[in-house]
Amino acid sequence: MSETVAGPAARPAGEPVFRTATLADVPALVDLVESAYRGEASKAGWTTEADLLDGQRTDAEGVAEAVGHADGLVLLAERGGELLACCQLERRGDRAYFGMFSVRPGLQGGGIGRLVLAEAERLAGEEWGVGSMEMTVIEQRAELIAWYERRGFRRTGVYSPFPYGDERFGVPRRPDLRFEQLVKELGTA
Template sequence: MNIDEYRIATVKDVPELVGLINNSYRPNGAEAGWTHESELIEGERINTQQLAELLEREGSTVLLGLNRGEIISCVNINEEAGAIYLAMLTVKPSCQNFGLGKEMLQLAEEYAENQYESSVFNLFVISERRELFDFYLRRGYEATEISSDYPANAGVGTPKINELKLVMLTKQLG
């Protein structure tokens, strides 16, 4: 499995992307890949309105990875206050374990380096997702002391456990 095309998402990609993201983060049944968080959070990760707003937000880009015209991966890049924030790194569950997450992360970093002034990359990981935490550490990200409560009122799902935390990881390029 490989990515044979990359492009920036547009509003017409929203329905397919919402399905990909929700199925990857909160799948039902046997479709779950290793990156899902269904045991920690229930409900949708994103809805159509949230994704459309994300695409329209200044400084926000969603990059897509396609295989034979099908969207199989995405990542969101946001520039805020002189730093780059990466979010929503997603790979279709049946396409996981082929290195596509690493590939999309590298593409996001390269894109951001070319588009923005900052070389500081930040992302947030659920503290209980140790395997995902370790994935980013292997890619040069470092844990910070910055953490926050899971945004239970942000419309991104409801925690199944109390005191779910997000931890910020950071990476300095160049």
């Protein structure tokens, strides 16, 4: 299956190759996550949080912790050796936590994210044997929540506070940020 990536130099794009991240991937992962969510580079894509938060989205220590987590992994999507997207998966009992989902801004909207999410669901369900996947999304990210809902996630109405005062997660631009938990039963559309 071939798709075309839109942009100034549209080019045919093959399916990405998936692999588990190693500690050697940490610097590239930090760059990818930051570019997808913060700063000017993030505004090229639709997943930016630049209107809600300043500062960093993650750091090398946090990414290295996710990469080395005993009950988890960071999944990479690459094409021709280029890092396109990533996500974190962590086993939590009968569920898998899905986080750190990032797609290079110029590739957002081109189907890479759907492929990464599908591979994460497959891995969690088939290889780990868990029944559902959960995540937290900033409640004010209505467009992003709607994207997840179209992929079978449901809003739970369970909220957790944003870590105000901990600049490792960014500097909020508004006082009402909080996370909402989303859940998807695996094996459903």
